[in-house]
Amino acid sequence: MASLETHELLIDVPGRAAGRCLDLQMKPGERWGVLGPNGAGKTTLLHTLAGLRPARAGEVWLDQRALARWRRRELARWLGVVFQEHHDDFPATVMETAMIGRHPYLSPWQRESGEDLAIAREALRRFDLDHLASRLVSTLSGGERQRVSLATVLTQAPRWWLVDEPTNHLDLHHQVAIMSLLEEQASAGCGVVMCLHDLNLAARWCSHLLLLYPDGEACWGPVEEMLELTALERLYDQPLTRVEVEGAPVFVPRR
Structure with missing residues (x-):
């Protein structure tokens, strides 16, 4: 356990x-x-x-x-962590941000697979974000940005959520x-x-x-x-x- x-x-x-x-x-x-x-x-x-x-x-x-x-x-x-504050220092889309959740499962320089992409798409759908997949996270409202953070952890699929x-x-x-x-x-x-x-x-x-x-x-x-x-x-x-x-x-x- x-x-x-x-x-x-x-x-x-x-x-x-x-x-x-x-x-x-x-x-x-x-x-x-x-x-x-x-x-x-x-x-x-x-x-x-x-x-x-x-x-x-x-x-x-x-x-x-x-x-x-x-x-x-x-x-x-x-362990998946959702922080209270978000610092987006580099331009990234909603989909690119969600895909960060798959990085722990990839070796260095390995590209995301179609399965990884499908997992991220489903996570965005669960948080009502699929229509925003191509938007830059810097253009989102506070609530939308919070949902992207949660979708990223759902994409990560951890055993423990720290939110x-x-x-x-x-x-x-x-x-x-x-x-x-x-x-x-x-x-x-x-x-x-x-x-x-x-x-x-x-x-x-x-x-x-x-x-x-x-x-x-x-x-x-x-x-x-x-x-x-x-x-x-x-x-x-x-x-x-x-x-x-x-x-x-x-x-x-x-x-």
């Missing part, structure tokens, strides 16, 4: 001297939502899980092997489509870790939650156990009202 684990992990948040070490065991099929206010370390944690940022202490393990022992090309077949704000810039229709796709990926045996600001999306779509507090405190567990009103109000320093809509919890901020 290709679990993603942290052992005594302390993420390196600038200006924060201490924090709770994270001992997480995240399994394929689970959808983990990482919640917390700005500056609590959500993006830092995601980058640390991806091996893109060193931890202050502890280790990340993937499939019972320390992340530091993985070769980068091999790791890219297992920073998956619904960033997206309208309601595409928010539901993205969260449904992540649920589908988990049902197919992938693992999903996503940083979220929308508490109600987390309540609706996540199986587990990790709450990161600004002082470095953290708690985690199944979503049903973590949606405790007092803990969430302390997390966001905001009074909340919990209501039930069609049997599901919805949280509304109080003035």
Whole structure:
């Protein structure tokens, strides 16, 4: 079972001297939502899980092997990352950007095959981007660009999705489509870790939650156990009202 684990992990948040070490065991099929206010370390944690940022202490393990022992090309077949911000330094079309997801499977100087192209086309179709395949990504709206990033990871076909704000810039229709796709990926045996600001999306779509507090405190567990009103109000320093809509919890901020 290709679990993603942290052992005594302390993420390196600038200006924060201490924090709770994270001992997480995240399994394929689970959808983990990482919640917390700005500056609590959500993006830092995601980058640390991806091996893109060193931890202050502890280790990340993937499939019972320390992340530091993985070769980068091999790791890219297992971990797919969607960043919060996109920096398009070179001109590229939507299709060319999606095809980057096939690079971990190609040897140096090997050209993409017809099968690779078909995988990318299907990913663009899933994100309602097929009609934009020839457009430069620099001409896209924020929501369109976010969907291209997600389509690129779908083209990559990793076993773990690490997603920073998956619904960033997206309208309601595409928010539901993205969260449904992540649920589908988990049902197919992938693992999903996503940083979220929308508490109600987390309540609706996540199986587990990790709450990161600004002082470095953290708690985690199944979503049903973590949606405790007092803990969430302390997390966001905001009074909340919990209501039930069609049997599901919805949280509304109080003035």
